[in-house]
Amino acid sequence: MSFEIKLPLFEGPFDLLLFFIERDELDIHDIPIYQITNDFLDYLHHMEQMNIEVASEFILVAATLMRIKSKMLLPRPQLDDEGNEIDPREELVKHLLEYKKYKSVLEQLKEMEDAQISKEKRGNVLKEVRSLSENVNVESELQDLDLYKLLKVFQRVLERYEIEQNKPRHEVIQYPYTISGQKDYVQAQLLKSPKIAFSxxxxxxxNKIAVIFNFLAILELLQLNIITMYIGEGFNNFWIEKLEEAAAE
Structure with missing residues (x-):
């Protein structure tokens, strides 16, 4: 038989990092990222071996440490706008200092909270719960119901219904045309009449969509050397003819 034990040793990944820094008496402004990364990963592996669920915050910080470590191993440092070298640890140090600042006052705030709780009475809890239950009781609401409240509720329902009905709706309609279908249509028309004007x-x-599909179909037939085109009379008008008959003429 196996059993699982979860021990919240540290409240978060920054708490764990501060523990390593304080334990080894490291300079928080000059963190040896190689040592901290190894200690952090060893702790995560130890948690996994004990079947303790690793929170996503710990995994995120572990990935951040490895990214900083890889940047420090690169031979090309990153430079800012003024040409100064950017320390990859700068952002991590900033977060650690902020976390340490807030953590330093947590104990003091807890003492203030305990002192305030011991001074202030929490009131009659049963009376407050009873009062809340009466406010949400359906029977008590029905006792105070009148015609005006019913009309107001009915008016709000009608307003919501009208808003819902007038909401813009986007409807996609599939056109009953295809390029291949219009190509067959154009060739069928050319069988009836050897020379046809586009008009x-x-x-x-x-229909505008039908005109566009017909024009695209004619362009494809031209590209396939199935038909030929002649400029006709009139504005933007032309004639199409099967290429075999045009060659015979």
Whole structure:
């Protein structure tokens, strides 16, 4: 049989880092990142061996330490706008100093809280709970119900219904046209008439989308050397003809 024990030794990853720094009497402004990273990872591996769940905050700090360690091993340091070398540990040190500052006053705040609790009475808890239960009791609400409250509730329901009905809705409609389908349509029309003006296709189906698909289909047929095109009379008008018949002429 196996059992699992969870011991909250440290409240967070920064608490663990401060413990290593204070234990080894390290300078927080000049952290030996190699030593701290190894100690931190060893602690996480120890937690995993004891089947203790590792919080995501510890994993994030471990990844940050390894990233800083890899940056310090690179031969090319990063420079700021003034040309000064940027210490990869700067941001970590800043967070540690802030965490240490807040942690230093936690004990004092806890003592103040305990002193205040011992001085102030917490009141009649049973009376407060009873009062709260009466406020949310359905039967007590129905006792104070009148026609005006019903009308106000009905008005709010109608307003919400009207807002819901007038909400903008985006509807996607699939066009009943395809390039391949319009190519077949154009070739079928050329079988009936060897030479057709593009305006004829517009007159047969004046829908803007149909005109665009027909034009794209004609362009593809031109690229495939199935049809040829002649500039016709009129504004933006042209004639199309099957390439075989055009070559015969």
């Amino acid at each position: 004829t296709f517009i007159e047969s189906d004046p």
